[in-house]
Amino acid sequence: MQPSPIKSRPLYGTLVPVRQATRHIAIAEGEGASAVTEAFRGHDALSRTIILFSPAPRSTDCQQETLLASLACEALHVASGVEDLLAELVTTLSAATMGTRLYVSGSEDFIGRVTSEALHQGIDADAIQAEHRGAPTRRVQCVHCKGFTDGVSASPAPCAHCGLHLLVRDHYSRRLGAFMGVCIDAEAPGEIPPAETFGA
Amino acid sequence: MSGGVQFPVRVIETEALSPTVKRLRLARRDGQALPPYSAGAHTVLTLDGGTRLIRNAYSLLGSTLSGGAAYEVAVLRSPQSRGGSAFIHDHLTVGTDLSLSAPINLFPLNRTARRHILVAGGIGITPIAAMASELAALGLPFELHYAMRDIASGAFAAELAAQHGDRLHLYVSERQERLSVRDILARQPLGTHLYVCGPERMIEGVMAHARIAGWPESALHAERFLAPEGGEPFALRLARSGISTVVAEHETLLEAIEAAGVDAPYLCRGGACGQCETRVLVADGDLLHADHYLTDSQKSCGQTIMTCVSRLRGRELVLDL
Amino acid sequence: MTLSFNAETFRDDYTFANSPEAIRAFPFPFERDDYTYTVNIEQHVPGPVQSATEFPIHIDEHYVAEMHDRAITLSQDPLRCQSLPHMMTAEWDLLELLMTSMATHYPETFTLTRDGDGWHWMNRPLGLDQHFTFGDASTLPHGPMEYVTRQCQGDFCLLDQRDDNLWMDAGMVTTQADWSLDFDLGMNFMEWHAPVPLAHDLGIFDRALKFLLNLQQGRPVRRLNWTMTVNPRLDTSPENYHRWGIDKASVTPANVGDKVHLRVELQALWRLPRSNAIVFSIRCYLIKMDELVTQKKWARRFHRVLASLPQPIADYKGLARFRDTTVAWLSRHDDGLPTSPGFAPD
Numbered sequence: 034m035q036p037s038p039i040k041s042r043p044l045y046g047t048l049v050p051v052r053q054a055t056r057h058i059a060i061a062e063g064e065g066a067s068a069v070t071e072a073f074r075g076h077d078a079l080s081r082t083i084i085l086f087s088p089a090p091r092s093t094d095c096q097q098e099t100l101l102a103s104l105a106c107e108a109l110h111v112a113s114g115v116e117d118l119l120a121e122l123v124t125t126l127s128a129a130t131m132g133t134r135l136y137v138s139g140s141e142d143f144i145g146r147v148t149s150e151a152l153h154q155g156i157d158a159d160a161i162q163a164e165h166r167g168a169p170t171r172r173v174q175c176v177h178c179k180g181f182t183d184g185v186s187a188s189p190a191p192c193a194h195c196g197l198h199l200l201v202r203d204h205y206s207r208r209l210g211a212f213m214g215v216c217i218d219a220e221a222p223g224e225i226p227p228a229e230t231f232g233a
Numbered sequence: 234m235s236g237g238v239q240f241p242v243r244v245i246e247t248e249a250l251s252p253t254v255k256r257l258r259l260a261r262r263d264g265q266a267l268p269p270y271s272a273g274a275h276t277v278l279t280l281d282g283g284t285r286l287i288r289n290a291y292s293l294l295g296s297t298l299s300g301g302a303a304y305e306v307a308v309l310r311s312p313q314s315r316g317g318s319a320f321i322h323d324h325l326t327v328g329t330d331l332s333l334s335a336p337i338n339l340f341p342l343n344r345t346a347r348r349h350i351l352v353a354g355g356i357g358i359t360p361i362a363a364m365a366s367e368l369a370a371l372g373l374p375f376e377l378h379y380a381m382r383d384i385a386s387g388a389f390a391a392e393l394a395a396q397h398g399d400r401l402h403l404y405v406s407e408r409q410e411r412l413s414v415r416d417i418l419a420r421q422p423l424g425t426h427l428y429v430c431g432p433e434r435m436i437e438g439v440m441a442h443a444r445i446a447g448w449p450e451s452a453l454h455a456e457r458f459l460a461p462e463g464g465e466p467f468a469l470r471l472a473r474s475g476i477s478t479v480v481a482e483h484e485t486l487l488e489a490i491e492a493a494g495v496d497a498p499y500l501c502r503g504g505a506c507g508q509c510e511t512r513v514l515v516a517d518g519d520l521l522h523a524d525h526y527l528t529d530s531q532k533s534c535g536q537t538i539m540t541c542v543s544r545l546r547g548r549e550l551v552l553d554l
Numbered sequence: 555m556t557l558s559f560n561a562e563t564f565r566d567d568y569t570f571a572n573s574p575e576a577i578r579a580f581p582f583p584f585e586r587d588d589y590t591y592t593v594n595i596e597q598h599v600p601g602p603v604q605s606a607t608e609f610p611i612h613i614d615e616h617y618v619a620e621m622h623d624r625a626i627t628l629s630q631d632p633l634r635c636q637s638l639p640h641m642m643t644a645e646w647d648l649l650e651l652l653m654t655s656m657a658t659h660y661p662e663t664f665t666l667t668r669d670g671d672g673w674h675w676m677n678r679p680l681g682l683d684q685h686f687t688f689g690d691a692s693t694l695p696h697g698p699m700e701y702v703t704r705q706c707q708g709d710f711c712l713l714d715q716r717d718d719n720l721w722m723d724a725g726m727v728t729t730q731a732d733w734s735l736d737f738d739l740g741m742n743f744m745e746w747h748a749p750v751p752l753a754h755d756l757g758i759f760d761r762a763l764k765f766l767l768n769l770q771q772g773r774p775v776r777r778l779n780w781t782m783t784v785n786p787r788l789d790t791s792p793e794n795y796h797r798w799g800i801d802k803a804s805v806t807p808a809n810v811g812d813k814v815h816l817r818v819e820l821q822a823l824w825r826l827p828r829s830n831a832i833v834f835s836i837r838c839y840l841i842k843m844d845e846l847v848t849q850k851k852w853a854r855r856f857h858r859v860l861a862s863l864p865q866p867i868a869d870y871k872g873l874a875r876f877r878d879t880t881v882a883w884l885s886r887h888d889d890g891l892p893t894s895p896g897f898a899p900d
Contacts, residue, residue: 051447053444053445053446053447054447055446055447056447126423129422129423130419130420130421130422130423131418131421131422131423131425131446131447131448131452132418132446132447132448133423133447134447134449154423155347155422155423155424156423156424157423157424157449157451157452158451159449159450159451160449
C-alpha cells in the first residue's frame, strides 16, 4: 500500500483479528461486511466477537447480513441505519474493558464517524483497525458554517448546509471524522472549476 | 549548557528511609524558588566526587511537585553502583553544595487517560508515588500497587498508606504476598493506562502480561532508566576537537568526553531521551548499544551511539565531536 | 517606560498603522536576499532593546486595539478558543507564564501580586483588577487560558506531549494565517502540519518534532515565519475566508503601498512546568509596504526575496494574485545596491 500523501489522513489496512484480545467488536456498513467476513471466518476469536452492522443507505440487499449471520459470532446486531448503529456502538463500548479491539469497515465517511465516536468513548487509537470498502466518498466539514456533508465524491462540492462551493482540502481531522471544505471562489466569486472525482 | 538549566543547590536535610535508601532535601543556595514540575520528572544531580564529577539522574519525589523552597529525591545505595550512589550515601551531608538540572519528564502521565494503574517495585516507587500524589490532587481515579522485598526496604509504605488509603495495595515478598498482574489488569474500563517502574525483570513481566491481555501499546508506560554499567576500557578520539583520551573501566563514554573538557549534549543520562546521540566516524571493535532510544536497525547500522549508556568493546572509537 | 496605545482598527475601515518606533522594532524575517526555507530555530533569549524580542512576551502600541479585535472575533465565533478537558493544568501553567512575564517587564502596565495561591492581577490599559485563587477556575470569569490570552497579544496553542508526539489540545487562535484551531484541535504534530508543501519530504517535521520533544524548562526557543496579507486584517481565518478572500483581488499598482502587508509571525515555544505541555505562541506583526520601504535595506531585500520565491510556496502562502503587482511596485525601491548582513535596518 502507498503511504497516504495526505499526512493527516489515516492509512487504512486490512482487518486482522488480534489474537490476544479479550473482546472483539466489529462494526461495518454495506460492503464493509465482506471485510469483516473475510477477516473473521473460521477464526477462534469469533466466540468473543460482537458484530454491529447496518446495510448501505437505500440498499434492500440482505446478502451481506446473511453472510455475517453465517459466521456464528457471539452476537450480531443489525441496525436500520448509521445513527442507530452508532448508538449501539456507544452502549457496547461503555461496558467494554481494556483488551477490547475495534474493527471498522465501510466507506471512508463511515470509518470516520465510527472512529471519532469510539475515541470519544475512551478507546485507544491503536486499539482500532479500519479497512476501507465501497465508494471513495468523503465526509466534509464546511469550515465556514461547520456543517457536515456526507458522501461527497468530488471536489469542489456544494455545502449541504450553507450552499457555498467547497474545495475539499487534503486535510483530515480524526476528531471530527471529516475532511476540511473551504470556499473555492472566495477570491473570484462565481469562478468554480469543474469537479474532479476522488480516487480511492 | 548541554545539560540544560542548572541550579546551584545545597543539601538542607537528609533522612535514612531504610538501611539502603536515603532521602535528600535540596534548596537553592541563592534562596530563590525552584520551579514546579510534573509527576514522573527527574533531575540530574552534579556533585564533586573528589577525583571526578558525578552526574546521576533521580526521580523527583511527589512531596515537592509544586516546587518552591526545595526538591526531594531518594537515593538507593546500589550494589552495582559505579560509585555515584555510594558516594551520596557516604559523603553527602547537610551543607554539601551541588547542582541540579531543571526537571525533565520522560515518564509522564497520559492526561487523556480515564483511569491510571500505577505499579512499582522497590525504589521504582519514586516516580510512581509522585504520580499518585498528582492524580490524588487532581481528583482522578487511580490505583497504586507497590511490591517490595520486606517492610524494612519498603521506603514510603507508611507515608503512602496514610496518603492514599485503600487505593494503595502493598505486596511484601517476605510475607509471601505476590502482585498478580493478571488480576490487576482484568476488568479495567476502556481508557485505562498502566505505568510501571521497578527492576527491568519486573517491567518486562508486567508489560508481557498486559500484551497477553490485549492491551494496546499506547496504554503501556514504563520508566526505562538504566544505570550505565562499566566495561572494558577503550581508546576514544574526538575528531572535531582533536582530543584523544581513554574511557576507563568504571567510566561512561559521556563522562570521559566531559572529563576531556568537551561540552557534549545530554539530558537523561539513562539511555532514554536521545539527546546525546552522537555520530560514529570509526569503530575499531563492536559497539555495545545499551539504550532504549535507537531502533534495532539503527543499532546494527552503527552510525550513531548514545554516549550516556553505550560503549565500545574493542580498541578505539572515533566520534564526530 | 510607559506604553502608549494606538486607537486603530483591524477590520472595516482598517486604520491600523505603525509608528516610526514600531517600524524599527518590526521583526524583519529575511537574513539573505533570496528565499530559503529553514526551520531557523534559535534560543528565545533577550534581543536588542526596543526590539520585538527584548522581552519574552512583547507588548506594544497595538495592544489595546488587538485585544479589542480579539474580543470581536470571539463574540462572533467562540470556537476560536477551545481546550480539551485534560488541558486544565497546562492552562494554569500558561496563565502563570504570561502574567509573570508581563508584570515583570511592563510593571507600569501590569501588576501581579502573589500570596500563596491567592493572586491579584491588575491590567491598567484594559481596566481590569482581579483577585483569584491559582488552580481554582471558578474564581476567574473565563477559563485560565481564555482569561489570560484575552489580555495578551499573539495566538497561543497548548501542546500536550504523549506517545512521543505533540498534540494540539487547546488554544486561543484569532490572528492566524489561514489555519483553523477548530479543525486542527486534537491533531498531532504531523497531522496539523499536513497541508504544508515540500517540508514533509525533506524530513523537516521529523527533525523539528524530535527537537521539541526534548525542549527543556527554562530554555524557550523561537523562530520567525512570514506571509502576506491584503489589508491589516488580523482575522485571516479559513472560517471567514469567504469574506476576506476577495480582498486579494483588490490590489492594483496604485494601492500596493497601502494595502499589501508583510505579515511576520514571531513563534516561540516554552516547556511548561506542571503539565509538561508546550506552549506555542504565534505573535503576528503587520507592516504595510509604504512603511516597510522607509527602511532602504528592507525594501531592497524584500523585493529580491519575493521575486525569487518558488511558485509552490507562493501558492501555499496565498500570494498568487498579488505577488507580481507587489514585486513590480517594490522594484522601484530597489536600486540594486548590496544589502548589509543581518536582519536589522541600517
